[in-house]
Amino acid sequence: MDIVSLTIDQVRDGLRRREFSSVELATAALRFAREENPKTNAYLTFAEDRALEAARRVDEKLARGEDPGPLAGVPVAVKDVIVTKGLRTTCGSKLLAKYIPPYDATAVERLEAAGGIILGKTNCDEFAMGSSTENSAFGPVRNPHAPDRVPGGSSGGSAAAVAQGTAVVALGSDTGGSIRQPASFCGVVGVTPTYGRVSRYGLTAFASSLDHIGPFGRSVRDAALLLQVIAGRDPLDSTSAEAPVPDYLAHLDGDVKGLKLGLPREYLKDLTSETGGLIARAVDTLKKLGCEVRDISLPATDYAIDCYYVIATAEASSNLARYDGVRYTFRSSSSATLSDMYRNTRGEGFGAECKRRIMLGTYVLSSGYYDAYYLKAQKVRSLIARDFTNAFSEVDAIVAPVSPFPAFKIGEKIDDPLAMYLSDIYTITGDLAGVPCMSVPCGKTTEGLPVGMQILARHFDETRMFRLADAFERAGGAHG
Amino acid sequence: MKITEDEVRYVADLANLRLTEEEVRKFQADLDEILVHVDRLKEIDTSNVEPMAQVLYEAEETATLRPDRERPGLGSQAALANAPFSGSGYFKVPEVIKR
Numbered sequence: 001m002d003i004v005s006l007t008i009d010q011v012r013d014g015l016r017r018r019e020f021s022s023v024e025l026a027t028a029a030l031r032f033a034r035e036e037n038p039k040t041n042a043y044l045t046f047a048e049d050r051a052l053e054a055a056r057r058v059d060e061k062l063a064r065g066e067d068p069g070p071l072a073g074v075p076v077a078v079k080d081v082i083v084t085k086g087l088r089t090t091c092g093s094k095l096l097a098k099y100i101p102p103y104d105a106t107a108v109e110r111l112e113a114a115g116g117i118i119l120g121k122t123n124c125d126e127f128a129m130g131s132s133t134e135n136s137a138f139g140p141v142r143n144p145h146a147p148d149r150v151p152g153g154s155s156g157g158s159a160a161a162v163a164q165g166t167a168v169v170a171l172g173s174d175t176g177g178s179i180r181q182p183a184s185f186c187g188v189v190g191v192t193p194t195y196g197r198v199s200r201y202g203l204t205a206f207a208s209s210l211d212h213i214g215p216f217g218r219s220v221r222d223a224a225l226l227l228q229v230i231a232g233r234d235p236l237d238s239t240s241a242e243a244p245v246p247d248y249l250a251h252l253d254g255d256v257k258g259l260k261l262g263l264p265r266e267y268l269k270d271l272t273s274e275t276g277g278l279i280a281r282a283v284d285t286l287k288k289l290g291c292e293v294r295d296i297s298l299p300a301t302d303y304a305i306d307c308y309y310v311i312a313t314a315e316a317s318s319n320l321a322r323y324d325g326v327r328y329t330f331r332s333s334s335s336a337t338l339s340d341m342y343r344n345t346r347g348e349g350f351g352a353e354c355k356r357r358i359m360l361g362t363y364v365l366s367s368g369y370y371d372a373y374y375l376k377a378q379k380v381r382s383l384i385a386r387d388f389t390n391a392f393s394e395v396d397a398i399v400a401p402v403s404p405f406p407a408f409k410i411g412e413k414i415d416d417p418l419a420m421y422l423s424d425i426y427t428i429t430g431d432l433a434g435v436p437c438m439s440v441p442c443g444k445t446t447e448g449l450p451v452g453m454q455i456l457a458r459h460f461d462e463t464r465m466f467r468l469a470d471a472f473e474r475a476g477g478a479h480g
Numbered sequence: 481m482k483i484t485e486d487e488v489r490y491v492a493d494l495a496n497l498r499l500t501e502e503e504v505r506k507f508q509a510d511l512d513e514i515l516v517h518v519d520r521l522k523e524i525d526t527s528n529v530e531p532m533a534q535v536l537y538e539a540e541e542t543a544t545l546r547p548d549r550e551r552p553g554l555g556s557q558a559a560l561a562n563a564p565f566s567g568s569g570y571f572k573v574p575e576v577i578k579r
Contacts, residue, residue: 102558195535209534235546241537306518317495324496326571331564338576339496347498352506355497359488359507360514362495376521378531383524385532417510418517434535459537 001025003032004165008222011073011168015062022058022073026051026117029075033119033166040142040151042160044080045088046120051075054117061115069115071229076111077167079158080121081128082213083202084108087118091204092126092136092154095323095330095349105202106237107171107213107230114229119167122157126351127320128173128206130154131181131423134414135353142410143185145450149407152182155216159186162216169226170216175206176308177402177427179214180439184402184452187441187478189223189469190216194460195434196241198227199234207315208239210308210431220440220470224248227462243460251463252470257290259468262395266301267426272405274445279401282442282453285475286399291468296395298387301429303380308428309421310364310377316354317361323349356417385433388456397468398456401426402439406449426454436462440469441478450478482515483508 001010001020014020020028030048037043061068083089083101090096104112112118125135133141133156141156143149144164151160155172159182162170172179174192183190191214198213205211213230217223231245263283268276287293325331325345332344350358364373391398403423413420430437436459439452453472457465485508492499492507499507556569565572 099562102554102561194537196537238546239534300524303521303524306521309514310518310521321496325564326573327559327563329562329564335574337578338573341574342496343498346496347500350497352503355499355503356507356510358495358497359491360511363483363487363491363511363515366491366494373518373521375531376526378533379526379529380521380524382529382532383526385536418513421514434537459535 003029005218006168007219008071008074008168008225015058015068015073022055022062022117023052025073026055026075030119033161036164036166039147040144040160040164041139042122042141042157042164042166043077043120044090044123044138044157047084047087047118050087051117051119054112058115058117069113070225071111072115074116074168075119076116077120077122077158077161077170078108078118079124079155079170079172081124081173081204082108082171083204084118084121087121089121090138091128092124092138093349093351093354094137096328097137098329103202106199106234108202110230111171111226116229122155122161122170124157125154126354127204127316128154128175128178129316129353129357131177131420132408132413133157133182134410135351137351140410143407145187145448146407148409149449150185150410152185152407154178156182158216159183159188159190162186162188162218168218169222171213171230172216173203174212174214174431175210176312176431177424179216180402180427180437180452180454181424183216183439185407185450187444187450188216188218189220189438189440190214191223191227191438192430192436193227193231193462194241194436196239197231197436197460197462199237199240201234201236205319207312208319209315210312212431220466220473221249221252224252224466241460246463248463248466251467253467254471254474256468256471259291259397260395261286261291261293262296262391262398263293264296264298264301264391264398264400266298267400270404270425271401275401275403275405275451278443278451279453282472282477283399285472285477289471289475294395296391296398298391298429300380300383300387304384304429304432305421305425307377307380307384308424308432309360310373311381313357313361314365314374315361317358317365320354320358353417381432384429388433388435392458396457396464400454400456402452402454403427406445406451430456435459436465438465438469440472443478482512482519
């Protein structure tokens with residue numbers, strides 16, 4: 001058993017053939033994750049007791065001859081913005097350094113019910129706000145492929161853990177690219193499902209109309225299986241969709257002949273040359289597989305960054321209002337009045353990026369600016385969504401880069417918020433339109449930095465997206 | 481200039497954020513740069529375009545409604561467990577109104 005490259009299928013086969021027990025695997029995986037963690041700082045909290053208890057349950061079911069579930073024994077990492085009952089959930093924030101949630105997120109409940117073993121909680125930008133995981137109150141995460149570089153963000157810890165081999169799969173969250181961009185930077189598969197495909201119950205709210213939970217894996221198959229387990233209607237999230245969840249794995253047959261793909265010209269102009277070259281090579285591979293690639297236009301793309309940073313910060317400024325020193329563990333020590341207590345707690349508790357976004361969001365919602373910024377951005381969002389509707393009337397899926405450049409150096413963009421925001425330029429459109437999208441590795445730069453190709457599909461058409469990504473992967477995608 | 485230091489202080493007040501003077505200066509510059517960029521939204525014609533508040537897709541009219549049945553809540557002990565100060569089943573906070 002090689003923990004670093006373990007797949008879900010290997011875990012299932014190993015358990016069935018009694019090569020190892022679930023407890024043995026969990027013990028080994030925890031030991032390995034603890035040993036390796038100083039290299040990346042991917043995990044913030046290890047869940048030893050919970051993991052071993054879950055593993056014992058899997059072993060008991062196997063001993064009784066019962067089905068232990070599709071994720072039985074699989075070591076999973078969970079981003080620390082997703083709540084876990086009785087297990088510290090910090091959201092990467094000083095404010096929640098000691099927060100112990102009283103309930104489990106639906107996605108967590110489902111993955112554990114399917115036999116998954118949560119090893120621990122992963123580092124992220126504070127309240128998922130950032131593109132590099134440098135905004136964590138608990139120190140940055142290092143990219144497993146280059147320790148002086150960022151893993152991307154905000155789900156940098158989850159992406160790094162899967163890339164490093166300290167988890168087989170992981171949960172992340174994506175509001176503007178926070179799953180796909182770190183997946184691209186770390187050379188793993190990352191999926192942002194259709195908005196409403198996965199319940200947001202227990203996902204700490206950043207921008208509710210844009211927030212998604214989604215999976216990371218080292219293969220399309222593993223990521224698809226994790227999505228399969230967590231997807232579907234949840235009465236506890238009124239925005240979760242009724243739409244039935246298809247059997248994703250049954251459609252991974254490699255047949256993509258005749259699939260019509262759109263290559264949006266607006267996504268190709270700001271690329272670094274190496275990223276552009278790798279995307280062009282990936283497109284050639286897709287053509288060889290029999291896909292028909294055509295040039296398309298998504299004209300509102302140029303305004304997506306501006307639209308996103310108005311809507312996301314407006315929603316964030318409301319969602320983060322709850323961290324006021326009353327309910328959530330951290331309170332500034334000396335305040336004479338309630339009002340001072342709110343102000344001091346939030347002033348001392350939030351990091352710079354959260355404050356910046358709360359300020360921007362409060363500004364765009366404030367009297368006199370609402371129409372010019374917030375309402376205008378919501379209208380532009382309609383145009384961005386319309387672009388996708390139009391494109392999907394002529395193509396089955398869209399392929400594009402994930403990020404204009406590969407992983408950047410730690411510290412390179414942290415003092416320039418606008419430059420950091422612009423690194424999300426190709427990922428935010430998918431969140432604004434609510435369409436499913438993913439990053440699949442498509443090669444490495446000469447420096448050895450991974451680059452991801454993005455695939456976007458129609459609402460609830462994850463099936464076709466996975467089939468294409470899987471066919472690309474089988475064709476040697478990342479290795480040309 | 482899109483935003484002044486005084487406006488930064490005003491917005492911080494609305495957001496219940498205590499900022500240091502250094503933060504006020506930093507955020508004035510950051511927000512100004514971001515707002516100048518965001519101003520590009522004005523270039524795009526949105527007449528006759530409806531605002532989009534939520535991702536929309538084909539679904540039943542009542543798809544998102546669940547049966548209105550009571551179910552157990554958290555209970556005050558669990559709800560108070562993470563409070564920095566609590567007692568007698570309540571959250572404790574500093575003085576709200578001067579007597």
